[in-house]
Amino acid sequence: MSDLEAVVTAEGPGPPSAPPPPAEATDKSRSLSDDAWTDLRRSKIFWFAAVLVVLFLVMAAFPTLFTSNDPRDCILARQHAPASGSHFFGYDFQGCDVYAKTVYGARNSVLVGVLATLLAGVIGLVVGLSAGYFGGWLDALLSRFIDVVLGVPFLLAAIVLAKRLAAGSNSTGIAAVALTLGFLGWTTAARIIRSAVIASKNQDYVAAARMLGAGPVRLMFRHILPNSITSFVVVLTILLGANIASEATLSFLGVGLRNGAISWGISIAEAGRYARTAPWPLVWPSVFLALTVLAFIMLGDAIRDAFDPKLR
Amino acid sequence: MFRYLVRRLLQMVVTFFGATFIVYALMFANQDDPIRALAGERPISQAERQVLTERYHLDASFWHQYWYYLKGMLTGDFGTSLTGRRISDMMADAWPVTVRLALMAIVIAAAVAILAGVISGIRRGGIFDNVTLVLTLIVLALPIVVLAPLSQLIFGIKLDWFPPTAGLHPSAYALLLPALVLGSLVVATELRVTRSAVGENLRADYVRTARAKGLTRQRVVGVHVLRNSLIPVITLIGVDIGGLMSGAIVTEGVFNIPGVGFNLFRGIHTEDGPLVVGFVSVLVIVFLVVNLLVDLLYAALDPRIRYE
Numbered sequence: 058m059s060d061l062e063a064v065v066t067a068e069g070p071g072p073p074s075a076p077p078p079p080a081e082a083t084d085k086s087r088s089l090s091d092d093a094w095t096d097l098r099r100s101k102i103f104w105f106a107a108v109l110v111v112l113f114l115v116m117a118a119f120p121t122l123f124t125s126n127d128p129r130d131c132i133l134a135r136q137h138a139p140a141s142g143s144h145f146f147g148y149d150f151q152g153c154d155v156y157a158k159t160v161y162g163a164r165n166s167v168l169v170g171v172l173a174t175l176l177a178g179v180i181g182l183v184v185g186l187s188a189g190y191f192g193g194w195l196d197a198l199l200s201r202f203i204d205v206v207l208g209v210p211f212l213l214a215a216i217v218l219a220k221r222l223a224a225g226s227n228s229t230g231i232a233a234v235a236l237t238l239g240f241l242g243w244t245t246a247a248r249i250i251r252s253a254v255i256a257s258k259n260q261d262y263v264a265a266a267r268m269l270g271a272g273p274v275r276l277m278f279r280h281i282l283p284n285s286i287t288s289f290v291v292v293l294t295i296l297l298g299a300n301i302a303s304e305a306t307l308s309f310l311g312v313g314l315r316n317g318a319i320s321w322g323i324s325i326a327e328a329g330r331y332a333r334t335a336p337w338p339l340v341w342p343s344v345f346l347a348l349t350v351l352a353f354i355m356l357g358d359a360i361r362d363a364f365d366p367k368l369r
Numbered sequence: 370m371f372r373y374l375v376r377r378l379l380q381m382v383v384t385f386f387g388a389t390f391i392v393y394a395l396m397f398a399n400q401d402d403p404i405r406a407l408a409g410e411r412p413i414s415q416a417e418r419q420v421l422t423e424r425y426h427l428d429a430s431f432w433h434q435y436w437y438y439l440k441g442m443l444t445g446d447f448g449t450s451l452t453g454r455r456i457s458d459m460m461a462d463a464w465p466v467t468v469r470l471a472l473m474a475i476v477i478a479a480a481v482a483i484l485a486g487v488i489s490g491i492r493r494g495g496i497f498d499n500v501t502l503v504l505t506l507i508v509l510a511l512p513i514v515v516l517a518p519l520s521q522l523i524f525g526i527k528l529d530w531f532p533p534t535a536g537l538h539p540s541a542y543a544l545l546l547p548a549l550v551l552g553s554l555v556v557a558t559e560l561r562v563t564r565s566a567v568g569e570n571l572r573a574d575y576v577r578t579a580r581a582k583g584l585t586r587q588r589v590v591g592v593h594v595l596r597n598s599l600i601p602v603i604t605l606i607g608v609d610i611g612g613l614m615s616g617a618i619v620t621e622g623v624f625n626i627p628g629v630g631f632n633l634f635r636g637i638h639t640e641d642g643p644l645v646v647g648f649v650s651v652l653v654i655v656f657l658v659v660n661l662l663v664d665l666l667y668a669a670l671d672p673r674i675r676y677e
Contacts, residue, residue: 102506201383208384209391210656212615213649216637221395302512306619309514311638322514329518329623333533336522343515351510358506 103359109352117167128157149338176239185250229318253285298353447647467628478552486563505557534625555609566598607663
């Protein structure tokens with residue numbers, strides 16, 4: 058799973074020390090990935106997305122680099138006061154600094170997004186590998202299970218599940234939301250892995266490895282998986298963006314983060330009520346959320362375009 | 370075809386039971402004490418407790434309770450919401466509004482997507498194509514929680530082009546802005562699919578034949594290419610119904626449209642368990658049925674597809 062982070066973080070500005078995908082690339086795909094990397098470096102969309110992703114990751118990790126104000130320092134007397142000094146975005150209904158709240162909001166969004174995506178990736182990997190490799194009744198069972206999960210409209214399932222997982226707890230709900238999105242979001246990844254495994258498990262090089270005595274686990278991870286790792290990483294990158302959007306949607310609806318957690322979704326829901334008199338507290342978290350989601354989806358798009366030889 | 374239909378129906382039954390069971394188990398099972406929750410602070414006598422227990426089968430086993438829930442749902446009885454209204458009555462009020470909104474959104478999205486998709490499919494790599502590709506990427510990335518409140522702020526409040534909220538009996542004009550917001554959820558994927566389908570079909574043999582026959586460009590694109598390119602788009606529109614329903618929860622909540630999504634939005638906030646479960650169950654059924662219909666339509670549109 059470190060591959061996702063490797064791609065997301067290693068492809069920021071500056072020359073990379075190793076071409077992606079890193080360690081597991083075979084000789085043949087290494088030249089392909091070299092090629093892809095040259096392509097990527099020429100893509101404006103890729104650089105735009107990469108810079109934004111790095112910016113938001115830094116913002117999530119070190120919010121104090123961006124603001125020295127405390128997002129929880131709210132004085133009602135400053136209600137909807139205009140911007141001043143280091144309070145670039147003014148104040149919201151509760152008299153909180155909108156800029157500080159927006160900056161600190163990045164942490165929960167990225168945290169939930171990454172945790173949910175990791176969980177979805179692990180589930181997708183396990184389900185996809187076992188369905189594709191072992192086939193037979195296990196494949197039939199797991200494929201039907203994927204159909205059932207896909208058969209339920211996503212947001213409806215997420216609302217019910219998030220509500221249930223968070224019931225009776227006083228936490229901020231980060232774990233509940235991450236689990237919800239992880240449990241519901243693994244299907245695409247599983248399908249991609251499954252079809253990649255089915256396509257390559259009868260190839261000669263896999264048969265050769267099997268005859269040399271490689272076990273199922275070694276075959277899967279050393280010989281089959283490296284060929285499909287790019288599409289897997291692309292799906293997870295786009296899923297990360299989608300998960301951040303879903304977290305905001307759930308928080309907006311009141312079933313996501315709670316109990317005083319700082320989240321763009323909650324800020325949008327709160328500010329939306331007073332948008333007629335004070336529009337800016339609504340605009341800024343919306344812009345940040347949209348840019349974050351856009352950055353991850355563009356990054357995934359750019360990587361796919363570069364790595365998919367069929368698109369050239 | 371018949372065998373395919375039977376198999377799909379059986380699959381649908383499995384999905385239906387799986388989905389409603391999960392919803393039911395999550396919402397109702399292992400709750401602490403529903404009578405206590407209903408009574409709140411008020412003391413509750415033994416007799417009252419007994420009456421309520423018997424009326425709602427609270428002492429029955431989990432499977433019995435699930436059976437009662439299924440039986441009620443299949444006979445159109447969803448119980449009463451915590452506000453005291455019958456949920457089936459609320460649905461009868463809400464569905465027409467949501468259907469109208471969804472139809473407007475689907476028509477607008479399809480019109481924009483097909484028109485722009487055909488143009489960029491024909492002029493691949495041109496300015497229009499590149500601009501549309503970037504635009505679709507942006508629209509694809511805009512979450513509905515950003516799009517709905519911001520468009521309400523900009524077009525409803527600041528520019529005053531549309532009414533910012535719809536009332537109890539919304540006019541088509543009041544629903545236009547929400548329909549645009551909802552349609553933008555699906556327009557990007559539809560446009561991209563149209564574009565690639567048109568690009569592919571333009572290179573097909575039958576198009577060359579049509580050109581060789583001396584048909585006008587208009588007729589070649591408008592009839593030969595378009596017809597064949599629309600097939601994947603129509604499937605996509607069916608799949609998108611699920612996305613539209615999810616989007617409707619936020620959109621109707623923001624624009625105050627008294628539809629299905631609005632009721633769910635309010636039900637979530639007021640912790641109205643029966644209402645949420647009832648509406649979600651019906652939405653799941655609608656989603657499944659629409660998807661089945663689209664799959665069957667697919668076979669009717671494309672004679673090359675034969676279901677086994």
